[in-house]
Amino acid sequence: MEVRRVCAGYGRGRKYRRILTDVDFCLYKGEILGLVGESGCGKSTLSKTILGFVPVESGQVIHHTSRPQMVFQDPFSSLNPGKKVGWILEEPLRMQKIPAAARREKAEAMLAKVGLDKSFLNRRPGDLSGGQRQRVSIAISLIQGSRLILADEPVSALDVTIQRQIMELMLALQEELGLSYLFISHDLDVIYQMCDRVMVMQKGQVVEEGDVERIFEEPRHPYTRSLLAASLSYRL
Amino acid sequence: MLEISGLTIEFQDVKPPLRAVEDFSLSMEPGEIVGVVGESGSGKTMTALALLGLLKRHAKITAGTMVFKGKDLLSLTPRQWQDVRGKEISMIFQEPMTSLNPVLTIGRQMEESLRLHTNLDGKSRKARALAMMEQVGLSQPEKLYGCYPHQLSGGMRQRVMIGAALVGNPSLMVADEPTTALDVTIQAQILDLLKEMNREYKTAILFISHDLRVIQSICSRVAVMKQGQTVEAGLVADVLSAPKAEYTKKLLAAIPHRGNRLRKKRGR
Amino acid sequence: MVEKRNMIVGGILAAAVTVFMLVGLFYTPYDPEAMDLSMKFAPASLAHPFGCDQFGRDVLSRALQGSGVTFLVAAGTLCIGGGLGTLLGLFTGYFGGWPDEMIMRFNDLIVAFPSILLALIFISLLGPGKYNVILALGIVFIPSFARIVRSQVIVHKDMDYVKSARLMGVGHLRILFVHILPNIRRTLFSALAIGFNNAALSEAGMSYLGIGVQPPDASIGRMMSETQAYMFTAPWSVLFPGLAMILMVLGFGLLSDGWSA
Structure with a gap:
C-alpha cells in the first residue's frame, strides 16, 4: 500500500480543518509498520483516511492488494451488541452471496484461527471478555481474505496479560498468512515489541520514520527524543 | 498512620455474595507512596473506595479493620466521614473529563475543601487556592481561576484535581489510575508533580494502577492483587526483581518492554 | 429487579386491556345501541355486570365497543405516527446534512404547538369521525417518534461496529435496518407504549369534546362525556369506562418503563 502526500481533514467549506499534512509512506508486503504519537496527532484520522471514511483533500491512497480491514481500539463498541458472534462473522460473506453452509464453515475455521472454539458462534459480544472480543474483531478483519490490516490501538484497552496474548496472536497470524499491519499505538514499548518500522507523528505530520531499532536507539527528531524521554520503560 | 487488616468486601445483591476483596491488609507510614497493582x-478500586467510605450500597465490608491515625474508619457515621474525606483523606480519579464539575469554575473547585473544612474567609481561600494552583504548575492562576473545566486540556485538569485534593493538606491521598488517560509526556509530568507534592507536603499516596511501569517509577512498596486477593506485597524493588507469586511473574513477563522484542523475523 | 416486576405487571395489565379492546371490536354481549328504558340506570347485576346507562343501554357492551374503537384509533395513530416518524428519524439521523436540518426545524415548529390543538386544526379541516381522528393524531405524532429515533441513530452511527459493517461491504440501507434498528428497539418499544397511551388519551379527550369519534360509534371518551351528568345517580356508567382507561394507561406506562430500563 502506498500513501502519497496525503492531506485530509474534517468539515466542509469554511469549517474545514486540515488534520493531516503531506503524509507520505509505503507499507510493504509482510511488514509491520508502527505509528506512534500522542492524542490529537492525527493517527486515527490517518487510518480513517486510508479506509475511505475521511475524504482526501489532495494526494492519494493506493491499494495494491484488496481493500484493507481494520481492528478497532474499543472492543466494546466494535461488535454489534445485538447480534451473535456467528452472525457478525458471516455478514461480510453474506454480502458476497456465499451460501449458508459454506459461510458457517468459514466462520468456524476463522474462529479457530484466532483461538476460539465454535461455541462462540452462538454467543453475543456482551458475554465476552475484552480479549475474546478483540479475537473476534481480528477474525472479522481476516474473513474476507484481506492481507492488509489497520490496527488502531488494538491492545490499549486490555489488561497487560491479555495484551500480550493478543500481540502474540497478531504476530503468529502475520507469519502464517503473510499479513501486513499498520499498527497504531501510543505505547512506545508495544511498538518496539511488535514492529519492523515505525513512524512518529506530530500535529498531522510524520516527523520521523525508520527501523524500530534505529528510532529507539538514535532518535533524530527532537519530538521523538522527548517522547522517548517521557515514556516509562520497565527496568529490571 | 494507616492500618488496614483483613479487609473483605462483598457484593450482596447477588447470590451467593460475590467477594470483591478478600483479606486485604496494608499499612502505610506518613509520607509514603504505596502502590496497588492489578x-x-x-x-483495587473497591479497596480505594472503601478507604473513603464511598462504597456503593450493595457492596458491604464484611470483615477486617481500617484504622487511620488512631480512628476506626469502619465505625464512622456518615457525618464523621465527611470530616475525614477531603480533609484527612482525599482522592484523585482517572478520568479528568468527568471528575471535575463542568458547571463550576476552577477556582470554586480548588476552594471546595477549604470551604468545607476551614473557617477561612473568601479572600484567604482565594489566596490559598491561587498559591496551590501555582504549586501544581498551572501558570497564570489568576486567569485560570475563573475558567471552566472544558476550557482546559486533560493534563491541566489533572493538575487542577491534584491541587484541589491537596489544598486542604490531607495526610493521605488516594490516586486511582491518575495517569492512565494521559499521553506519555503528560503522564511523566503528572508523575513528577505527584512526587514533588509528596516531598513538599509529606502527603502519603496510595497509588492504584494497572501499569507496573508507573508503579515502578513512583512507589516504594507495592501490593499485587488478583481477583480480590493479595498475591504478593513488599518493596517495589524486591517484588519486581524477585517475584515470588506465579501471578506476579506472569504479570512481569507480560509488560511490554524494550529488552524483549516479540517480532523475531522481520518482513519486507 | 423493580424494573422486571414493573414489566411483568405492566405486561399483564396491557395484555388484559388489549384483549378487552380487541374483543370489543368483534363481540359485545348486547347490542351497544339497544335502548331499554325499563333498565334505565339499572345497577350491576348478573345480566348486566357493569349496569346500564341513562337510556338503559348495557354499559359492558358499550365499554367493550368503545374500547375497541379506542384501540383502533390508538393503533392506527401508532401505525402512521410511529411508522413514518421512525422512518424519518432513521434517515435524517443517519444521513444528516441539510435535509435533516430542514426536517428537524419543521419538527420543532410542529412541537411548538400543543398536540391536541394541532389535532383540532386537522379535524376542522378534515371533519370529525374515527378515520379522520386517526389521520390527524397520526400526523401530530410523527415528530416525537422522529426525534426519539433520530437521537438514538446518531449515537449508534458513530460507533465502531457501524464502521466495521461498512468495511464488510454492507450497504447503507442494510446498516440502517439490520444493524442499527434492532439495537434501538427497546427505546422504540418504550416510545410506542407511551405513544399508545397518549393516542388513546387524546382520542378520549377529543371525543369528550365532541370532535372525535361520532355517534353511533361509542368510545371511552364519548361515554364519559355523555354520562358525567349522572355521576352520582349511576356512578357505574362513568366508573367502568374510566377504570378501563386507567388500567390501560397504567399497564402501558409500566411496560414502557420496563423497556426503557
Missing part, C-alpha cells in the same frame, strides 16, 4: 476485576 488487572480489571482485581478489587
